[in-house]
Every structure is written in structure tokens, then in C-alpha cells.
Amino acid sequence: MEIEVGSFGGGGSPNGSTMAEHGDGNDGGGGGVSMGPSPSMKERASYLVWQDLRVMLPNSGDGPTKRLLHGLNGFAEPGRIMAIMGPSGSGKSTLLDALAGRLAKNVVMAGDILLNGEKKKLSYGAVAYVTQEDILMGTLSVRETITYSAHLRLPATLTKEEVQDTIEGTILEMGLEDCADRLIGNWHLRGISGGEKKRLSIALEILVRPRLLFLDEPTSGLDSASAFFVVQALKSVARDGRTVISSIHQPSSEVFALFDDLFLLSGGETVYFGEAKEAIEFFAESGFPCPIKRNPSDHFLRCINSDFDVVTATLKGSLRVHEGRDESDPFMNMGTAQIKATLVEKYRWSKQAVKARAKMKHLSAIRGPATKATTAGQAGWWKQLNTLTRRSFVNMSRDMGYYWLRVIIYLVVSICVGTIFYDVGTSYTAILARGACGGFITGFMTFMSIGSFPSFIEDMKIFTRERLNGYYGVGVFILSNFLSSFPFLVAVSLVTGTITWNMVKFNHGFSRYAFYCLNLFGSIAVIESCMMIVAALVPNFLFGLVVGAGVLGVMMMTSGFFRQLPDLPKPFWRYPVSYINYGSWAIQGGYKNDLLNLEFDGLYPGDPKTSGREVITKLFRLPLTHSKWWDLFAIYALLVIYRMTFFLVLKLKEKLLPFLQSMYAKRTVHRLKRRASFIKFPSSRRYQNLRTLSSQEGFSSPIP
Numbered sequence: 001m002e003i004e005v006g007s008f009g010g011g012g013s014p015n016g017s018t019m020a021e022h023g024d025g026n027d028g029g030g031g032g033v034s035m036g037p038s039p040s041m042k043e044r045a046s047y048l049v050w051q052d053l054r055v056m057l058p059n060s061g062d063g064p065t066k067r068l069l070h071g072l073n074g075f076a077e078p079g080r081i082m083a084i085m086g087p088s089g090s091g092k093s094t095l096l097d098a099l100a101g102r103l104a105k106n107v108v109m110a111g112d113i114l115l116n117g118e119k120k121k122l123s124y125g126a127v128a129y130v131t132q133e134d135i136l137m138g139t140l141s142v143r144e145t146i147t148y149s150a151h152l153r154l155p156a157t158l159t160k161e162e163v164q165d166t167i168e169g170t171i172l173e174m175g176l177e178d179c180a181d182r183l184i185g186n187w188h189l190r191g192i193s194g195g196e197k198k199r200l201s202i203a204l205e206i207l208v209r210p211r212l213l214f215l216d217e218p219t220s221g222l223d224s225a226s227a228f229f230v231v232q233a234l235k236s237v238a239r240d241g242r243t244v245i246s247s248i249h250q251p252s253s254e255v256f257a258l259f260d261d262l263f264l265l266s267g268g269e270t271v272y273f274g275e276a277k278e279a280i281e282f283f284a285e286s287g288f289p290c291p292i293k294r295n296p297s298d299h300f301l302r303c304i305n306s307d308f309d310v311v312t313a314t315l316k317g318s319l320r321v322h323e324g325r326d327e328s329d330p331f332m333n334m335g336t337a338q339i340k341a342t343l344v345e346k347y348r349w350s351k352q353a354v355k356a357r358a359k360m361k362h363l364s365a366i367r368g369p370a371t372k373a374t375t376a377g378q379a380g381w382w383k384q385l386n387t388l389t390r391r392s393f394v395n396m397s398r399d400m401g402y403y404w405l406r407v408i409i410y411l412v413v414s415i416c417v418g419t420i421f422y423d424v425g426t427s428y429t430a431i432l433a434r435g436a437c438g439g440f441i442t443g444f445m446t447f448m449s450i451g452s453f454p455s456f457i458e459d460m461k462i463f464t465r466e467r468l469n470g471y472y473g474v475g476v477f478i479l480s481n482f483l484s485s486f487p488f489l490v491a492v493s494l495v496t497g498t499i500t501w502n503m504v505k506f507n508h509g510f511s512r513y514a515f516y517c518l519n520l521f522g523s524i525a526v527i528e529s530c531m532m533i534v535a536a537l538v539p540n541f542l543f544g545l546v547v548g549a550g551v552l553g554v555m556m557m558t559s560g561f562f563r564q565l566p567d568l569p570k571p572f573w574r575y576p577v578s579y580i581n582y583g584s585w586a587i588q589g590g591y592k593n594d595l596l597n598l599e600f601d602g603l604y605p606g607d608p609k610t611s612g613r614e615v616i617t618k619l620f621r622l623p624l625t626h627s628k629w630w631d632l633f634a635i636y637a638l639l640v641i642y643r644m645t646f647f648l649v650l651k652l653k654e655k656l657l658p659f660l661q662s663m664y665a666k667r668t669v670h671r672l673k674r675r676a677s678f679i680k681f682p683s684s685r686r687y688q689n690l691r692t693l694s695s696q697e698g699f700s701s702p703i704p
């Protein structure tokens with residue numbers, strides 16, 4: 001039997017707990033009276049059912065496969081909010097990630113996930129996911145953050161007023177009106193509180209009214225009042241007809257009372273799944289009643305957290321425990337492993353499990369609107385580019401560490417260079433001085449771009465979060481990043497170029513000055529791109545800095561200043577490294593720009609003058625077969641190539657890793673299947689061992 005979404009309000013559910021009938025969980029117009037969900041709720045309704053969901057960590061060797069989730073069954077309904085609870089390491093995040101299609105690449109998933117009756121794996125942009133860490137731009141205010149997000153994701157067909165209404169409505173819904181105009185805050189700006197940040201993270205995800213909302217421990221690190229506020233806000237999101245699933249760690253009793261459903265996990269197994277308020281009854285019936293004054297969630301976790309075994313074992317030897325020992329306390333007489341095993345077994349035959357199985361069967365037959373990406377590609381490409389560029393520019397201009405600090409340092413170092421090489425002249429010794437000064441400016445001064453690395457890392461974090469939620473494409477991000485940084489790079493190049501040019505008194509003429517600044521700009525822009533690639537590949541602050549510095553060091557050494565280009569070892573260093581190194585082109589172009597029509601004094605008075613041409617070809621051993629403009633062109637071509645490489649790196653990270661993941665998964669499954677077929681007709685000697693192995697790996701075994 002197939003049932004249309006929304007057609008169940010009249011009591012088609014086996015246990016009568018459909019969305020329309022949860023008085024506290026819907027606002028379908030009836031305030032708890034069974035009037036059925038509103039049309040908009042019907043459109044948004046998402047029923048998620050998971051059957052025999054297993055997640056395994058395959059062992060590449062012959063060791064056993066670690067099972068992270070053991071054949072879990074469950075469902076989530078619109079209008080309700082579900083808590084996934086369990087001790088640390090019990091598999092909460094793994095379950096959440098499996099349902100949201102965000103599992104790590106190194107694990108294998110089996111089983112079915114049905115969304116409105118259709119078997120599918122949710123992926124990028126299909127659902128909203130709020131991560132544990134709040135990844136936000138600290139330089140923006142709450143309203144600005146939501147506004148930029150709205151312009152990035154809301155359909156272009158909406159009018160300005162409608163967009164504004166959505167923004168203000170979301171701010172109100174998440175209770176952010178008091179802090180709407182405050183900055184979020186970063187290392188040098190005091191900003192909003194942790195609870196407000198979390199509500200802002202949720203606001204960003206509910207902006208486009210997703211049908212399914214996943215949250216990974218949204219209350220961690222918050223005090224009880226903030227945690228209550230956050231979950232209360234989630235409850236109102238669910239009441240709007242959305243399906244909300246959240247992992248949660250040790251909620252207070254007030255917070256726990258807000259959840260409609262509870263999925264209790266221990267060691268990847270279901271300890272309890274059903275209505276949250278029935279869990280107390282289940283535990284009591286299983287022989288582990290919750291003491292009157294204890295927070296139910298604390299009690300549940302106390303029962304199944306094996307870490308307590310260690311604590312109890314330690315305390316058992318101490319006087320305190322002997323004196324106050326209560327033999328009737330099950331925790332003193334049973335280990336948590338035993339309690340957990342009892343609960344898992346009892347749950348299997350409990351009335352809650354029977355009810356859940358019937359409900360799953362019913363929900364699996366529901367057919368609703370197909371799930372499409374909630375967010376991706378809704379705003380037009382140009383609008384996304386415009387919005388991202390503006391947002392990134394505002395961030396760069398407000399973040400002291402992004403460019404301003406660098407502009408100041410460039411200014412100071414330029415003055416230092418200008419005073420050290422002041423009016424360098426055309427004496428014999430000036431040949432070396434001009435070469436060294438040019439080498440320093442194109443080599444070391446551009447090296448200082450590494451100072452932006454921490455900001456790049458932050459940018460990459462925001463990109464990753466937004467990309468995973470399907471906000472925009474890789475190309476838009478890369479282009480907007482370059483466009484927003486453009487004015488700052490121009491400023492840095494002009495400041496450095498103007499000061500050093502005038503103080504050192506390089507070869508005069510406006511076109512030479514323009515070339516000098518363009519050379520500097522191109523070099524800095526290439527280094528920025530190079531650093532972005534490093535930030536994408538090594539998204540760790542310290543390692544990234546080390547790798548970035550190493551790459552730039554190699555570029556400096558192969559630019560032709562420390563070791564002349566013809567002397568570089570031909571394989572590798574000369575070809576191709578020096579050719580893909582902006583520095584070698586920058587130095588060649590810079591020397592041609594400065595030296596070509598100059599004449600230098602001889603070593604001793606009366607010695608013939610040395611032409612700039614001779615200096616370039618004989619002393620610096622650089623070819624004059626192409627003009628300085630070709631050198632400049634090569635730098636800008638490298639800039640395009642580096643940006644394209646950045647694009648490819650991001651794309652490969654996004655596409656290649658899942659591909660390798662599925663290849664690896666297939667290989668592992670194939671290996672396990674081969675073993676399973678091998679045990680079809682086992683010799684009696686091996687029978688018992690293989691049976692154990694097969695059941696350990698979680699694959700249905702042909703062995704009876």
C-alpha cells in the first residue's frame with residue numbers, strides 16, 4: 001500500500017502518532033487537534049526511515065572489521081525533534097553522519113535509508129547540517145551574516161521585501177533580535193556569546209526552510225540556560241513541519257524534556273528508540289528505574305556508559321564505597337556492559353520496539369515529494385559572485401590580520417629597503433646592489449604574503465561548511481576570493497612599489513614604474529594563489545605554515561638570484577621548477593626593466609663602462625631573447641594556472657575522494673563476500689571459527 005504524504009492525518013498510523021496528532025509537535029492549525037498538517041507542511045514533510053543501518057571501519061589487512069553501528073533501525077518524522085544520545089564514542093555522530101550522507105571516506109555503510117519511501121543516500125545540499133563547531137565570519141554582524149547567506153541561497157525570483165521578511169523572520173525565530181547588529185567576534189573583536197553563535201549557525205541553515213535538519217551536539221559548551229534556549233528554538237523549527245535530528249551530550253532535565261523522540265546508543269547498538277517520555281518506563285520495566293530526583297538523561301547514560309566500570313572498580317577499593325555500599329544498587333552489583341546487554345536484549349522485545357517496527361513499516365510506504373537540493377544553485381551565479389565578493393571584501397577590510405597588518409609591514413619594510421639602498425646610483429658596486437635589491441623585493445617581500453595564511457585557513461573552513469551544505473560552487477568561491485582581494489593587493493603593490501622605486505631611484509620613466517608595480521602585483525597574487533592551494537591541501541594552521549614556507553623557500557632558491565638559472569641542475573630544478581616559479585620570471589623582467597639602458601662605471605677609474613645589457617647577459621647570465629613584457633605575461637599566465645590548480649584541488653577533494661572511497665568500499669565488500677562464499681562449505685575443523693568471523697563482520701552468513 002502506498003500512502004501520500006499528508007494523507008495520514010486521519011489516523012492511518014498504527015500507533016496513532018502521526019504529525020497531525022502530536023499536539024505539541026505541530027501547528028497544523030489545530031493546536032493539537034487532529035486537523036491534519038497545513039499544505040505548506042505537507043510539501044515540506046520528510047519522513048526518514050533507516051533499516052538495518054550498519055557502518056563498518058574496514059581493516060585493510062586481515063584484522064577484523066570494526067563495527068561502528070550494528071544494524072540500527074529507526075525513523076524520524078516531520079514536526080518532531082529527535083535526540084541521539086549515548087556515551088562518548090557510542091556512535092552518535094556516526095549515525096547522524098550516515099543519515100545525512102556525510103560519513104567519513106574511510107568507513108563503509110550498508111543498509112537502507114528511505115526518504116519519503118525512496119531509497120536514497122542524502123548528499124551535498126539535500127539536507128541542512130549544523131556542525132558542532134560554529135564556523136562563522138567573526139567580522140560580520142549577525143544580521144549581515146544572515147543577509148549574505150540569504151542573498152547567496154534564496155531564489156532570485158523572490159522580491160527584495162520577501163528576502164528581507166525571510167531574514168527578519170529567521171532572526172526572530174532564533175531569538176537573535178537583541179544581538180542582530182552585534183559583530184560575531186574573532187581573536188581581536190569581542191563578540192556574541194556561544195549560545196548566540198549556535199543559534200546563528202542554526203538560523204543560517206533554516207533560512208531556506210530545509211525539510212530535514214541535522215545537528216551535531218548543538219548544546220556542547222553551553223550553559224544550561226543557553227542550551228535550553230537553543231533546543232527550544234529547534235523545537236519551534238520542528239513545529240513548523242520540519243524533521244529535526246540532533247545528537248546531544250548530557251542534556252539537563254529541562255532540555256531533555258523538549259525532545260519528542262530518543263535514540264539511545266551504546267557501542268553502536270540500540271539501547272532504546274522511541275518516544276523520549278516512554279524511555280523512563282522502559283528503563284523501569286527493564287529493572288533499572290530512574291531514581292526520583294535524578295535527571296532521566298543522566299540516569300540513562302549512567303546505565304550504559306562503560307567508563308563508569310573503571311570508576312566503580314577504582315572506588316570499590318576505597319573506604320567511601322564500602323561504608324556507603326548499597327547492595328540493592330544495580331550499579332554496584334552489575335557492570336555497565338551487563339546492564340547494556342540486558343537493556344539491548346529487553347528493548348528488542350519491548351512494546352516500544354514493536355511499536356517502532358510497525359511505524360517504520362507504515363512510514364516506508366509513504367510517498368512524498370522527491371528530495372532535491374534545498375539550497376544549491378537557487379540564487380543565480382552572478383548574484384552569488386556579487387554577494388560572495390562583497391562579503392569577502394567586508395571581511396578583509398575589517399580583519400586587521402588579513403591585509404591591513406600586511407600593508408603596514410610592507411610600508412615599514414619598504415622604507416627600510418628604500419633607506420638601505422637609497423639612491424643606489426650607477427657605480428660599479430651598484431650593479432650588485434641593484435641585483436640584490438630587485439632579488440629582495442621580488443623574493444623576500446612577496447614572501448611576506450604568508451602572513452595571510454591564518455585568514456586563508458578561516459576562509460577555507462567557511463567555504464568547506466558552506467560547500468558541504470550546497471550554498472555555491474567552487475568556481476564562484478575562487479573568483480570572488482580573487483576579486484575581493486584585488487584592491488588590497490593593488491594597495492600593497494603600490495605602497496611597496498612607489499616607496500622603493502622613488503627611494504632606491506631605479507631606472508626612471510613612468511612605463512618602468514608601471515612595469516615595476518605590475519611585476520610586484522603579479523608576484524604577490526601568484527603567491528596568494530599558491531598559499532590558497534596549500535591551505536586547501538593542508539588545512540592545519542601549523543603544518544600549513546610550514547609547508548607554505550617550504551614551498552616559498554624553494555621558489556626563492558630557484559628564482560635565479562641565489563643560484564643563477566643556467567647553473568640550476570637541469571632535471572627538475574631548471575625544468576620544470578624554474579619555469580613554474582613566478583620568481584624566475586619576476587627577476588628576469590625586473591632586471592631588464594631596471595638595467596637595460598643604464599651604463600655602470602668600471603671597477604677602477606678609467607676602466608670602460610659596463611652596459612646594462614652586459615650586466616644582464618654576462619653577469620646575471622639571463623637571456624635577452626624575449627622582452628620584459630613576456631616575462632610579465634608569464635607571471636600572469638602562472639597566476640591563471642595557479643588559480644586553476646586551486647580550482648582543481650578543491651574539485652578533486654570533493655569528487656575524487658568519494659570516488660576512491662566507493663572503490664575502497666567495493667573492494668572491502670568484495671573481499672568480505674569472498675570470505676563469506678568461502679565459508680559456504682567449510683570443513684568441519686574450521687566451521688566454528690568461520691561462523692564467528694562471519695557474524696563479527698556483520699554480513700549475513702550462509703552458515704546456519
Ligand SMILES: Nc1ncnc2c1ncn2[C@@H]1O[C@H](COP(=O)(O)OP(=O)(O)OP(=O)(O)O)[C@@H](O)[C@H]1O
Nearest residue numbers: 057068087088089090091092093094095104106107
Ligand atoms: N571515520 C572514522 N574512522 C575511524 N574511526 C571512526 C570513524 N568515525 C568514527 N569512528 C570511531 O567510531 C566510534 C564512534 O565515534 P562517534 O564519533 O560516532 O562517537 P560519538 O558518540 O559521537 O562520540 P562523541 O560524543 O565523543 O563525539 C569511535 O570509536 C570512533 O573512534
